[in-house]
Amino acid sequence: MSFSSQIQAVAYCRTPYKQKFGIPRQPGLVNAARGFVELQAPYNDIDTVRGLEQYSHLWLVFCFHQNLAQGWKTTVRPPRLGGNEKLGVFATRSTFRPNGLGQSVVKLHKIHQRRGYLALEISGMDLLDGTPIIDIKPYIPFSDSVPDALGGIAHEAPKLTKVEFSQDAKQQLASYEGLEQYQHLEELIIGVLAQDPRPAYKKAKADPKIYQVALYDLDILWHVVEATHAHAKNNDSDS
Numbered sequence: 001m002s003f004s005s006q007i008q009a010v011a012y013c014r015t016p017y018k019q020k021f022g023i024p025r026q027p028g029l030v031n032a033a034r035g036f037v038e039l040q041a042p043y044n045d046i047d048t049v050r051g052l053e054q055y056s057h058l059w060l061v062f063c064f065h066q067n068l069a070q071g072w073k074t075t076v077r078p079p080r081l082g083g084n085e086k087l088g089v090f091a092t093r094s095t096f097r098p099n100g101l102g103q104s105v106v107k108l109h110k111i112h113q114r115r116g117y118l119a120l121e122i123s124g125m126d127l128l129d130g131t132p133i134i135d136i137k138p139y140i141p142f143s144d145s146v147p148d149a150l151g152g153i154a155h156e157a158p159k160l161t162k163v164e165f166s167q168d169a170k171q172q173l174a175s176y177e178g179l180e181q182y183q184h185l186e187e188l189i190i191g192v193l194a195q196d197p198r199p200a201y202k203k204a205k206a207d208p209k210i211y212q213v214a215l216y217d218l219d220i221l222w223h224v225v226e227a228t229h230a231h232a233k234n235n236d237s238d239s
């Protein structure tokens with residue numbers, strides 16, 4: 001049964017994540033990531049968020065817009081299982097889904113409003129920059145949080161990898177003009193690389209490859225020193 005409904009983006013999310021590689025697998029894993037939910041007309045009326053400031057966290061219901069064209073399959077290979085095992089699409093948080101919808105809890109910092117502009121400043125999101133937001137809801141702890149719930153294959157947060165900056169990268173972070181425009185950049189780099197974004201099958205052995213993660217308009221180059229931790233080499237702007 002399909003229903004025609006006026007489902008449309010009420011906002012777009014601005015985040016430091018300019019490509020999917022490197023985005024944490026779930027929200028709340030890299031809280032140094034700051035962004036904005038920019039409401040679109042006619043939803044950018046301050047009355048739509050009246051009272052929202054009473055909540056510390058929000059649910060964002062969004063569309064995996066970059067994956068819609070690939071469609072969906074009944075089973076998927078969750079990265080957490082090394083890409084070997086198959087699970088039903090509804091037994092995972094796969095980004096390839098029948099209606100392409102995702103949901104994330106994010107922290108609400110501030111509501112910004114000026115003529116024609118209404119935005120929610122948030123952090124800890126796992127969203128690609130430009131993600132369409134379908135709905136925004138307050139997070140209600142007494143009913144949304146189930147501390148004794150079973151978490152299946154996702155029963156714990158991913159293990160973190162130790163991150164070190166090369167001398168060159170330290171030098172660049174210290175001397176780069178205008179770094180202050182990138183909120184919490186060093187913490188963000190550490191948070192993202194500590195997730196070790198590589199595919200699971202790469203993690204078991206030494207891996208000499210130089211990887212690149214796009215954060216804001218910076219290319220962060222990094223490589224894995226040994227099977228246990230990553231080493232941020234340097235960050236080149238997109239100059």
Ligand code: SAM
Pocket residue numbers: 020021022023024025026027063064065066067093094095101102103104105126127128130131132
């Ligand atoms: N927390 C959400 C959920 O459970 O529905 C999303 C979980 S999903 C595994 C998180 C991943 O979605 C990110 O690591 C990123 O690779 C991907 N992603 C984020 N925004 C996207 C977008 N707009 N289009 C396609 N993929 C996206």
